[in-house]
Amino acid sequence: MTLSYVYPGTFAMKRGALEHPTFAYETWGTLNAARDNAILIFTGLSPSAHAASSPDDPSTGWWEDMVGPDKPIDTTRFFVICVNSLGSCFGSTGPASINPTTNAPYRLAFPILHLEDIARGGAAVLDHLGIDVLHTVLGSSMGGMTVLAFAMLFPTRARGLVSISAAARSQPFAIAIRSLQRELIRSDPDWEQGNYPLDQGPLKGMRQARKLGMISYRSADEWAERFGRERASSTQMEPGAFGMEFEVESYLEAHALRFAGRFDPNCYLYLSRAMDLFDAADHGGTLGEAFARVRLERAMVIGVETDFLFPVEQQEELAVELARQVPDVQFHRLASLQGHDAFLVDMDRFRPLIARFFA
């Protein structure tokens, strides 16, 4: 069940502020008496706080294989918290939420979002729950970057850190892809400069942005194995043959259609840009200096060789810099075929690593 914490007062952001924003989160397991068995999960761009099913909400979570009783993140031992990112649209305050001072949706009046704001939101939830120090802060993709922001803003609030398929900053290639995704949304006339009716909006732009996202989340090798040159079952001959000829084309269309109605376009734009803007080195002159204040005991960085959004070399660099400050750092370079998305699908590779870290 998603819980809501309404922040009492003004929530300061990196640029600007929000009046009593809501933070949506879910928890699994029980906080122990020492209050030292909590794991905080930051998510990628699109998931909600519903990482796993629970008696209150039996629907499948986005990391169902990983979080639960006797699973790698074992909820019989740990108190697990997953927060819906500030700026998202699954319960936490974002551009689609009502601004209490105007009684209208924020839309583009929402302050420019940074991953540091999302990290501060997580910390606010911890304050609310009475948790000073986490066993581990963990995140994947955008969540893995948010974990770094959290560690730098609150250098003593976590003993362990896990970063999965993330990096200390985005490369221009990843920025270019996200920039074009945003352009596809913003150039859809139905975006209306951000003022679309909240139940409609730029579906075409969202569909196209999602297709580009999927192209960047997987790997060429996976698709070659999976689709080859298989033809779509319902090929229609049309002038120029521009219809769905290949199976990979109808696969993308089906997935994009499913996503487009489910995620608020303005929220997508804000979260996407926040990933571009993040640079861990902003917390120090260099990455090393930024990490210098961090008081972690252990860290694990997991990267995937076929990830071209966050290349594994960037993740290795992150592990190397962490290792200068943190006594116990593991780096795992996985040969998954599934690219950036591997942590959601290649469970046979990820499960043992996560299980061992928390054993």
Add this chain to the structure above:
Amino acid sequence: MTLSYVYPGTFAMKRGALEHPTFAYETWGTLNAARDNAILIFTGLSPSAHAASSPDDPSTGWWEDMVGPDKPIDTTRFFVICVNSLGSCFGSTGPASINPTTNAPYRLAFPILHLEDIARGGAAVLDHLGIDVLHTVLGSSMGGMTVLAFAMLFPTRARGLVSISAAARSQPFAIAIRSLQRELIRSDPDWEQGNYPLDQGPLKGMRQARKLGMISYRSADEWAERFGRERASSTQMEPGAFGMEFEVESYLEAHALRFAGRFDPNCYLYLSRAMDLFDAADHGGTLGEAFARVRLERAMVIGVETDFLFPVEQQEELAVELARQVPDVQFHRLASLQGHDAFLVDMDRFRPLIARFFA
């Protein structure tokens, strides 16, 4: 100077036919008495026949460093021909050309285009010039695939073959990127189902398709070196910070703007789909069987490690299959940073290979 050859009669295509289409081409150097020093160049998707400058047309060609007197493709020794692909918009007949039977542009009434049709067009120009057998047929990217189509359709018309940054077929990843590019053009309302005024058309869609193209033509490493996280000089602060914040964003915008008005959108769609549809194995049950009839003496395949549109493994596979039939096959795997486009920019790596092949 671009020459035009008007085909006398009906030109049969893989599906359909054209009435006396035009083939635009340029030549450099002189055909020798034995008529055995001709090199035919097929181009990538977007270039014209103007591969290099000449006394008649001193403007810089798209492969200026490679073709000319005493250059790697030495026009004091060879008679070099470059053909504008059938379906393109630089002199050869394509969707933007006037259909002589209706006196209106073909637009989507142009037959579905295959690279085999482009290869046949090259052969028609050779017939016209009285050339039976080429010294070498050479092509890069789409042109490299066209070269394979040429060799299979006309197994005795070339003694040498050079394929650069191409493959025997497109992988689903490349198809997905091109499919989305076409969708961006076709979903621009100004496309008007292909019936846009020929001097206007879907500029927004073309600009976006070009950005996606550029993302796929280069490599993440090159951009990381070149742009890093450099900010654009003219950043404008706007709501949500969605403007041109990073240098890579303004670079893409400038290039896309330049391309959008220069290439006919329908031609782009036809050529793009032709690349998806090509599969050398269609000329035999397997790639090996398809090559079995080819009577080449020498072949060279060049691939680039950072090319993710035509991964170097695909190009190695092509070289291996060629080597089963052709006495002398070279394969070069280049470490260029410039990805698929390296043959246009990384001249220091490409020049010596081409020069040695033609020495």
